[in-house]
Amino acid sequence: MQAAKLASMPSAQRPAPPILSDGVITLRIARPTDADDVALGCQDPLNAMWTTIPSPYTVTDAQDWLGKQPTGAAWWASPVWIITTPPSDRWGGTIDLRPDGHGGAEVGYLLAPWSRGHGHAARALRLACTWAFSALGLQVITWYAFVGNDASRQTARNVGFQVPNHVFPRFAAQRGERRDSWIGTLTPEGLAAASRLADPRGAYLGPELTRRERDVLGHLTQGQSNRDIAIDLGISENTVKNHVRSILEKLQAKSRAEAVVIGLRQGLTSLPS
Ligand SMILES: CC(C)(COP(=O)(O)OP(=O)(O)OC[C@H]1O[C@@H](n2cnc3c(N)ncnc32)[C@H](O)[C@@H]1OP(=O)(O)O)[C@@H](O)C(=O)NCCC(=O)NCCS
Structure with a gap:
């Protein structure tokens, strides 16, 4: 942002x-x-x-x-x-x-x-x-x-x-x-x-989300389901699931809701206006 x-x-x-x-x-x-x-x-x-x-x-x-x-x-x-x-x-x-x-x-x-x-x-x-x-x-x-x-x-x-x-x-x-x-x-x-x-092993150096992961995080912030996100972004539901898993891992979050909270706190996403 x-x-x-x-x-x-x-x-x-x-x-x-x-x-x-x-x-x-x-x-x-x-x-x-x-x-x-x-x-x-x-x-x-x-x-x-x-x-x-x-x-x-x-x-x-x-x-x-x-x-x-x-x-x-x-x-x-x-x-x-x-x-x-x-x-x-x-x-x-x-x-x-x-x-x-x-x-x-x-x-x-x-x-x-x-x-x-x-x-x-x-x-x-x-x-x-x-x-x-x-x-x-x-x-x-x-x-x-x-x-x-x-x-x-x-x-x-x-x-x-x-x-x-x-x-x-x-x-x-x-x-x-x-x-x-x-x-x-x-x-x-x-x-x-x-x-x-x-750190050639690629250790966690902060939340470096890809552009697509940030798109998906934005949709999670709006409370959308994987199915709705898949339709909006024109990708498969399975791909959305993979992005969500990767976001949770990178943000060290245990749930979608926690990922949204961390994303908001770190300025990676914002609430819909
Ligand atoms: C600058 C400062 C923040 C660095 O703190 P630090 O993270 O503990 O730094 P380190 O002691 O781990 O040293 C950092 C690097 O500098 C190197 N270094 C330290 N003293 C050095 C010296 N006198 N000459 C050359 N290299 C030196 C270290 O070897 C290390 O490099 P490496 O990791 O490649 O081996 C700290 O010294 C400090 O607070 N200084 C006073 C305030 C200040 O200078 N602020 C910056 C203003 S621009």
């Missing part, structure tokens, strides 16, 4: 912000109770050095930031997730997308020091970008880091961003000062190629 279409939907019909998981990390929505962990994690010197968060960072900064987080309909214009590693639900980092309204978005992320060293940023980046290409219909996602941030550059490259070694002088501002930066871009094709390399 395109971002513009989502934005123009009445808020009652717009899906709730999606929860994304690859089986190792989960991206969930921010809560006021995250404040103490956000404050602790953002006081870390690496986060101060490589991002634009306030420095020094206080619990009040965390509470202010959490208080400003978009909810409901507004969330879709600037998606933000908290990175967690189940079974713990503790804040372990943040990732956000800033759509430009023209098919692009900039991504930013940071991890709590206690979450680092396991490639969790790459997992979060892969999940958020997979979702954004699919649910928001983005064509490109851009990234930048201040020169010297090797861990972030390697993370971006691992996910499929094209990051040349070129230095862009004074590209970005940090607390009133311009800093030299590296810049990268990610396309859906680059993400798909890197995802196959990262």
